[in-house]
Amino acid sequence: MMALGKLFRTTAFKISLAYLAISAIGAGLVLGMIGWNMKHVIEEQISQTIETNITGLSEQYAQGGIRRLVNIIQRRTRRPGAGLYLVTTPAGEPIAGNIVSLPPDILAKPGLVEMAYQPPGDMGGKHRALVRIFVLDGGFRLLVGHDLEEGERLRGILGDALLTSLVWLVVIGTLGGLWVARRVLNRVDAINANARAIVAGDLSGRLRLAGTGDELDRLVQNFNAMLERISILMAGLKEVSDNIAHDLKTPLTRMRGRVEQALRSAKSPEDYRGALEKALEESDRLIQIFDALLSIARAEAGAGREGMSDFDAGSVVRDVGELYEPVAEEHGVALSVFAGTGLTLHGSRELVGQALANLTDNALKYGAPDQAPPQMAAGSVELSVRRSEGMIEFIVADHGPGISESDRPRVLERFVRLEGARSRPGSGLGLSLAAAVARLHNGSLRMEDNGPGLRVIIRLPATPVRLETEAPLVLPKPDKAA
Amino acid sequence: MSLMRILIVEDDSEAAQYMAKAFREAGHVADHVGNGLDGYARARDETYDVLIVDRMLPKLDGLALIGSLRAQNVQTPVLILSALGQVDDRVKGLRSGGDDYLAKPYAFSELLARVEVLARRNRPGLGEDTLYRVNGLELDRLAHKLTRDGKDIPLQPREFRLLEYLMKHAGQVVTRTMLLENVWDYHFDPQTNVIDVHISRLRAKIDKGFEPPLLHTIRGAGYMIRDGTR
Numbered sequence: 001m002m003a004l005g006k007l008f009r010t011t012a013f014k015i016s017l018a019y020l021a022i023s024a025i026g027a028g029l030v031l032g033m034i035g036w037n038m039k040h041v042i043e044e045q046i047s048q049t050i051e052t053n054i055t056g057l058s059e060q061y062a063q064g065g066i067r068r069l070v071n072i073i074q075r076r077t078r079r080p081g082a083g084l085y086l087v088t089t090p091a092g093e094p095i096a097g098n099i100v101s102l103p104p105d106i107l108a109k110p111g112l113v114e115m116a117y118q119p120p121g122d123m124g125g126k127h128r129a130l131v132r133i134f135v136l137d138g139g140f141r142l143l144v145g146h147d148l149e150e151g152e153r154l155r156g157i158l159g160d161a162l163l164t165s166l167v168w169l170v171v172i173g174t175l176g177g178l179w180v181a182r183r184v185l186n187r188v189d190a191i192n193a194n195a196r197a198i199v200a201g202d203l204s205g206r207l208r209l210a211g212t213g214d215e216l217d218r219l220v221q222n223f224n225a226m227l228e229r230i231s232i233l234m235a236g237l238k239e240v241s242d243n244i245a246h247d248l249k250t251p252l253t254r255m256r257g258r259v260e261q262a263l264r265s266a267k268s269p270e271d272y273r274g275a276l277e278k279a280l281e282e283s284d285r286l287i288q289i290f291d292a293l294l295s296i297a298r299a300e301a302g303a304g305r306e307g308m309s310d311f312d313a314g315s316v317v318r319d320v321g322e323l324y325e326p327v328a329e330e331h332g333v334a335l336s337v338f339a340g341t342g343l344t345l346h347g348s349r350e351l352v353g354q355a356l357a358n359l360t361d362n363a364l365k366y367g368a369p370d371q372a373p374p375q376m377a378a379g380s381v382e383l384s385v386r387r388s389e390g391m392i393e394f395i396v397a398d399h400g401p402g403i404s405e406s407d408r409p410r411v412l413e414r415f416v417r418l419e420g421a422r423s424r425p426g427s428g429l430g431l432s433l434a435a436a437v438a439r440l441h442n443g444s445l446r447m448e449d450n451g452p453g454l455r456v457i458i459r460l461p462a463t464p465v466r467l468e469t470e471a472p473l474v475l476p477k478p479d480k481a482a
Numbered sequence: 483m484s485l486m487r488i489l490i491v492e493d494d495s496e497a498a499q500y501m502a503k504a505f506r507e508a509g510h511v512a513d514h515v516g517n518g519l520d521g522y523a524r525a526r527d528e529t530y531d532v533l534i535v536d537r538m539l540p541k542l543d544g545l546a547l548i549g550s551l552r553a554q555n556v557q558t559p560v561l562i563l564s565a566l567g568q569v570d571d572r573v574k575g576l577r578s579g580g581d582d583y584l585a586k587p588y589a590f591s592e593l594l595a596r597v598e599v600l601a602r603r604n605r606p607g608l609g610e611d612t613l614y615r616v617n618g619l620e621l622d623r624l625a626h627k628l629t630r631d632g633k634d635i636p637l638q639p640r641e642f643r644l645l646e647y648l649m650k651h652a653g654q655v656v657t658r659t660m661l662l663e664n665v666w667d668y669h670f671d672p673q674t675n676v677i678d679v680h681i682s683r684l685r686a687k688i689d690k691g692f693e694p695p696l697l698h699t700i701r702g703a704g705y706m707i708r709d710g711t712r
Contacts, residue, residue: 295568323680326682357668365674
């Protein structure tokens with residue numbers, strides 16, 4: 001009973017029911033129209049026949065008088081299936097014909113009249129007929145009529161057919177609806193059971209496709225795409241927590257070991273002081289990693305969007321270039337800055353600045369001469385910004401060893417440091433933060449071969465030029481560097 | 483730095499005790515209260531040079547405390563301490579009337595340097611001169627000119643601002659993050675020793691070939707412009 005109730009509540013069944021109602025109304029309308037038209041056509045035909053008969057008989061009367069008329073009528077009424085005839089005296093006394101009784105007053109009515117009468121052979125029921133009274137010269141009345149029984153019977157058959165077909169329609173429609181609903185419900189139930197099993201257990205499972213390519217299959221495909229995305233996110237989360245465990249626990253372990261060692265074996269106040277200073281350094285490193293992780297997490301969660309404002313992209317590039325220029329000189333690297341004016345960006349100046357600082361820091365660290373193959377002309381880093389197809393592109397390019405194409409997606413992940421970078425200071429979070437900042441601004445970060453070296457490009461959507469009617473003109477912040 | 487009276491409004495009493503002890507060791511007076519309402523009452527009724535206010539406090543939240551004080555026209559400089567250290571948190575804190583913002587966990591040397599700068603700012607007649615002078619080093623803020631012992635020293639615009647900030651706070655420790663914030667207007671941690679390199683460049687220009695050295699490195703804290711003969 002529950003199952004049947006569920007079946008009745010399905011969308012498929014409700015749709016079947018609606019179709020059923022519509023087709024029932026349609027069938028009724030069509031048959032009704034046919035019936036009405038039929039009645040009309042039959043009556044038309046009868047009245048024409050009556051008219052012709054009357055014309056013929058009145059001609060016979062004009063030529064041969066009442067005797068001839070009576071003769072003809074008597075001859076005609078003897079044939080089976082004949083029409084109705086009656087001739088009466090001016091007073092209404094029947095002279096000849098096949099009508100036994102007449103409703104009163106019928107002889108006085110002009111034109112076509114419908115009346116009930118009793119046919120001579122049939123004593124059972126009254127029949128209905130269409131008749132016309134014609135007054136002949138001399139006052140005799142001539143009644144010519146036609147039985148309507150035939151037409152009535154035809155309409156009865158039609159009505160029966162309508163009723164029967166309606167009953168069948170309802171029965172077949174309901175059963176068909178139930179069948180369709182059951183089919184759909186079975187598949188939906190299967191999908192549901194499948195989905196529940198996946199959610200409860202192994203997220204790597206996927207929903208089965210029926211292979212029909214219909215709307216349910218498309219739904220299943222979308223469900224599977226969603227599951228795919230969830231697994232990727234889960235894998236990312238797991239990787240991050242594994243990395244956090246590793247990269248936060250390593251310095252913690254070191255710090256703990258150092259403190260323990262000092263407690264066990266330090267002899268002089270200097271020993272203790274040294275151990276404490278090291279511990280302090282380690283804890284500062286931990287704080288740095290923590291801050292960087294928080295910044296990335298917040299940028300990825302879209303936090304800080306409310307603090308965004310319009311700023312000049314060129315001045316940020318110049319700021320960062322100027323900030324790192326002495327560092328570059330110390331590394332023996334020529335840092336050149338190409339930044340035009342009028343490149344307005346809506347976003348967080350602070351975060352974009354930090355992203356560029358991270359990239360510049362990397363370029364100086366890994367693009368320095370001692371990192372490049374000896375025959376290459378290393379030792380130059382370019383920092384630039386330009387407009388490109390409605391976007392603003394920040395480019396940080398070095399001529400160091402670069403990053404092989406296969407490693408590029410990996411280095412964007414948190415804590416990933418390539419071989420050769422591990423020996424140098426850094427947390428493996430700089431590129432991750434830059435990529436997160438790009439995403440926060442609805443932009444992207446990509447890496448290219450700088451032939452030789454690495455070119456990192458951050459593409460952010462430029463602020464659309466606003467009309468003064470839409471928004472108040474924002475005056476640029478005076479550049480403090482100038 | 484002369485004696486400062488400091489009020490610490492912080493609900494973690496152990497951290498507050500450490501802080502108060504460190505301030506006393508540095509020669510200052512530090513009081514401590516554990517919740518926002520007491521902090522508000524003390525700050526309103528007594529005279530302090532600087533308030534150190536934790537952002538999340540029982541009874542009255544740190545930002546609300548600052549708002550109430552400012553509404554009562556109490557203009558004592560406030561340094562906000564908070565575990566929330568991101569850019570937008572800082573902006574919110576400074577907008578609600580705070581004068582400086584420091585994220586936890588912090589180095590005490592950083593806190594001390596910032597508190598000293600805040601306390602000095604409220605004393606009239608200092609810092610807004612058009613001419614800064616330390617020993618023979620003279621920085622003319624209007625003419626954008628620097629001389630030492632009468633000799634012109636050409637500076638890049640940023641170097642000029644760096645030195646200007648250091649000389650404005652002559653005799654006070656200025657930390658690397660304070661320099662990045664005030665000279666470059668960025669708040670992130672640049673990781674590499676960017677500021678140190680700028681300082682050594684500046685030092686080469688103003689101290690090389692002159693006696694005594696004026697730009698000093700304060701180990702574990704930052705930098706200070708000081709008359710070395712003192």
